[in-house]
Amino acid sequence: xxxIVIHTALVTLGVALLIAVVRLVKGPTLPDRVVAMxxxxxxxxxxxxxxxxxxxxxxxxxxxxxxxxxGFVGTVAYATYVERGHPE
Amino acid sequence: xxxxxxxxxxxxxxxxALLAAVGVLRMPDVFTRMQASTKASTLGLGCLLIxxxxxxxxxxxLIRVVSIGAFIxxxxxxxxxxxxxxxxxxxxxxxxxxxxxxxRSVEERPExxxx
Numbered sequence: 001x002x003x004i005v006i007h008t009a010l011v012t013l014g015v016a017l018l019i020a021v022v023r024l025v026k027g028p029t030l031p032d033r034v035v036a037m038x039x040x041x042x043x044x045x046x047x048x049x050x051x052x053x054x055x056x057x058x059x060x061x062x063x064x065x066x067x068x069x070x071g072f073v074g075t076v077a078y079a080t081y082v083e084r085g086h087p088e
Numbered sequence: 089x090x091x092x093x094x095x096x097x098x099x100x101x102x103x104x105a106l107l108a109a110v111g112v113l114r115m116p117d118v119f120t121r122m123q124a125s126t127k128a129s130t131l132g133l134g135c136l137l138i139x140x141x142x143x144x145x146x147x148x149x150l151i152r153v154v155s156i157g158a159f160i161x162x163x164x165x166x167x168x169x170x171x172x173x174x175x176x177x178x179x180x181x182x183x184x185x186x187x188x189x190x191x192r193s194v195e196e197r198p199e200x201x202x203x
Contacts, residue, residue: 001091001095002091002094002095005094005095005098006098008102009098009099009101009102009136010102012103012105012106013102013105013106015109016105016106016108016110017109019106019109019112019113020109020112022113023109023113023121029118029175029180030178031118031171031174031175031178031180032118032121034171035118035121035122035125036112036125038125038126038167038171039108039109039112039125039129042105042129042130042132042164043105043109043129045133045156045160046101046102046105046132046133046136049136049137049140049153049156050102050136050139050140052144052149053094053139053140053143053144054143058146058149058152061140061149061152061156062152064156065155065156068156068163069159072159072163072167075167075170075171076166076167076170078171079167079170079173080170080174082171082174082175082178083173083174083177083178
């Protein structure tokens, strides 16, 4: 039963990633894209956590920690960039 | 029993993640999209992490899972606030149905986009 659940969860997370990518491409403004990128980071962390638990390889969780860290720093950096106003 | 709890947590977590993505696609402006993204993604990721901790059942991976969860719970509100502030100060148009903007009146507001 757990195998079906793992596949369902992975497919659902993949569909969510695709929808977030649609918003990332459509925009229409830069903060929209930053929000979509932030969501993509969180979804990738979730995908890695499910994969690590279902394959019983806990070392993969370190990658999830790194992606969560980089996602936060990237979001804050983009927010500073938006707030200062980008050069024309 | 543990498998059943894991299954429930993972289904709930991936469903919340999908709802967050649909909210980000369908909401009308940046600020409403942001609340769909931040709230539902922390809840979804929390459920996925609880399921993974149950499934791994090992102290070292429990510590990693708890640290991911604590980090996400600490940083998501900060990131959301920083993006919302930047977007407002950069004059990103609000949704035309917005009721209250305490900083500017309706006339001063930048034109809302119809997209």
